[in-house]
Amino acid sequence: xxxxxxxxxxxxxxxxxxxxxxxxxxxxxxxxxxxxxxxxxxxxxxxxxxxxxxxxxxxxxxxxxxxxxxxxxxxxxxxxxxxxxxxxxxxxxxxxxxxxxxxxxxxxxxxxxxxxxxxxxxxxxxxxxxxxxxxxxxxxxxxxxxxxxxxxxxxxxxxxxxxxxxxxxxxxxxxxxxxxxxxxxxxxxxxxxxxxxxxxxxxxxxxxxxxxxxxxxxxxxxxxxxxxxxxxxxxxxxxxxxxxxxxxxxxxxxxxxxx
Numbered sequence: 348x349x350x351x352x353x354x355x356x357x358x359x360x361x362x363x364x365x366x367x368x369x370x371x372x373x374x375x376x377x378x379x380x381x382x383x384x385x386x387x388x389x390x391x392x393x394x395x396x397x398x399x400x401x402x403x404x405x406x407x408x409x410x411x412x413x414x415x416x417x418x419x420x421x422x423x424x425x426x427x428x429x430x431x432x433x434x435x436x437x438x439x440x441x442x443x444x445x446x447x448x449x450x451x452x453x454x455x456x457x458x459x460x461x462x463x464x465x466x467x468x469x470x471x472x473x474x475x476x477x478x479x480x481x482x483x484x485x486x487x488x489x490x491x492x493x494x495x496x497x498x499x500x501x502x503x504x505x506x507x508x509x510x511x512x513x514x515x516x517x518x519x520x521x522x523x524x525x526x527x528x529x530x531x532x533x534x535x536x537x538x539x540x541x542x543x544x545x546x547x548x549x550x551x552x553x554x555x556x557x558x559x560x561x562x563x564x565x566x567x568x569x570x571x572x573x574x575x576x577x578x579x580x581x582x583x584x585x586x587x588x589x590x591x592x593x594x595x596x597x598x599x600x601x602x603x604x605x606x
Contacts (some may be wrong), residue, residue, distance in 0.1 A: 356575075357571050357572050357575040358571050358575075359575075360574075360575035360578055360579060361570075361571045361572075361574035361575040361578065363578050363588070364387070364389075364474060364574050364575075364577060364578035364581075364588060365472060365474065365475075365477070365574065366474045366475050366588075366589075367475070367476075367477070371477070375470070375472065375477050376570075376571075378470050378477075378479050378567075379470065379567040379568065379570045380567070381468060381479075381567075382468045382469055382470045382479065382567040383467045383468050383469060383566075383567065384467070384469050384470075384564055384565065384566055384567055385469065385470045385471075385472065385564065385565055385566070385567050385569075385570045385573075386469060386470070386471050386472070386562055386563070386564050387472055387473075387562060387563050387564075387565070387570075387573065387574055387577055388471060388473040388560055388561070388562040388592075389473060389474065389560065389561045389562070389581065389586070389588065389592075390473065390558060390559070390560050390590065390591070390592050390593055391559040391560070391561065391586065391587070391590065392587060392590035392591070393556075393557070393559075395586070395587060395590075396549075396557070396559045398585075399559060399561075399584075399586055400547070400559070402584045402585060402586070403536050403538065403545070403547060403584065404536060405534055405536060405547045406534075407532040407534065407549055410532040410533060410534045411437070411438045411439060411440075411532070411533070412438050412530060412531070412532055413435055413436060413437045413438065413531045413532075413533070414435070414436040414492075414527065414528035414529070414530060414531070415433065415434070415435050415436075415527055415528055415529045415531050415550070415595075415599070416433065416434040416435075416436075416492070416496075416525050416526065416527035416528050416529075417431065417432065417433050417434075417525075417526045417527060417596060417599055417600055417603075418432040418433070418434070418502070418520070418523040418524065418525060418526070419432070419523060419524060419526060419600060420518065420522075420523060420524060421524050421604075423600060423604070424515065424517075424518060425514070425515070425518065425523075426597075426600065428515045429448060429449055429450060429451075430446065430447070430448060430449075430513060430514060430515065431445070431446070431447040431449055431480075431596055432444075432445070432446050432447075432506075432514070432520070432523065433445045433446075433447070433596075434492050434505060435492070436490075436492035436493055436528070437489070440489070441486050441487055441488055441489050441491075442487040442488065442489065442490070442491045442492040442505075443484060443485060443486050443487055444484070444485045444487060444492075444505045444506050444510065445483070445484045445485075445510075446482075446483045446506065446510040446511075446513045446514070447480045447481065447482050447483075448480065448481040448513060449478055449479075449480040449481075450478050450479055450480070451468065451479050451480050451481035452479070460481065460483075460509075463483070463509060465483055465484060465485065465507070465509060466481060466482065466483050466509075467481075467482050467484075468480070468481055468482070469482055470567065470570075472570075472574070473592045474588055474589070474592055475592055476592065481513075483507075483509055483510045483513060485505075485506065485507050485510060487505060491505060492505065496525065501521045502520050502521050502523065503520045503521055506520060526599060526602075526603035526604060527599060527603055529550045529551065529552060529595070529599050529602075530550070530551045530552075531548060531549070531550050531551075532548070532549050532551075533546060533547065533548045533549075534546075534547050535547070538580045538583075538584060539580075539583075540579070540580055540583060541576065541577075541580045542576070543563045543565070543573065543576070543577075544563065545561055545562070545563050545580075546560075546561070546562045546563065547559070547560075547561055548560045548562070550595055550598075550599070552598075552599075552602045553602070554602070556602075558593070558595060558598060560595065561581070561586070563577060
């Protein structure tokens with residue numbers, strides 16, 4: 348009986364973070380049974396960036412930089428088809444490429460993807476929304492992205508055949524437009540009272556706007572207790588859970604498409 352009470356309390360606390368209608372909450376909980384892991388995200392209002400970093404003891408001056416690019420057609424055909432293609436160029440680590448199917452239903456997973464060791468199913472949640480994604484990633488060598496963008500080889504060299512197969516049939520990856528880069532700095536902290544590390548990311552754009560995102564990852568099975576704890580920790584630091592939320596992908600595409 349006590350276990351049921353504790354589970355109910357944890358779900359209530361988690362729902363203070365998720366803030367989902369009952370039907371959507373049921374869908375989120377059902378998705379945890381089919382996902383490999385979950386990422387919990389919170390976008391901090393721009394007016395609270397400095398206060399949040401100060402409260403968490405975050406100073407980006409010493410953080411390693413990375414550049415993030417998204418690929419799409421000029422009219423965002425990939426986005427319309429629920430596909431995300433992304434490149435990350437790291438300062439002192441190997442680069443990487445990712446293709447995501449988002450939103451994704453694991454019941455639609457083809458057998459060839461189910462067998463792939465490079466394909467995972469993840470759930471991203473933030474207050475008021477969540478999305479399930481199928482992710483195919485590739486680890487690259489250092490500086491591969493920058494060398495390719497300078498024209499030394501075609502874009503397709505950064506993606507595996509498995510990744511390219513996730514694109515709509517009418518799209519050739521070498522014909523895609525590059526949106527970016529967003530300049531990203533990232534640090535991890537362990538807040539007082541937390542049994543997890545919190546990633547703090549600042550995405551900066553050419554118009555001097557920025558996103559500050561807080562996130563942590565957990566196994567799908569640990570989604571409810573981890574989210575409950577996250578909500579408690581963030582409230583203890585005075586961090587607002589009720590601000591407007593936006594995705595980094597959508598904002599980056601709109602920022603650079605406008606330019």
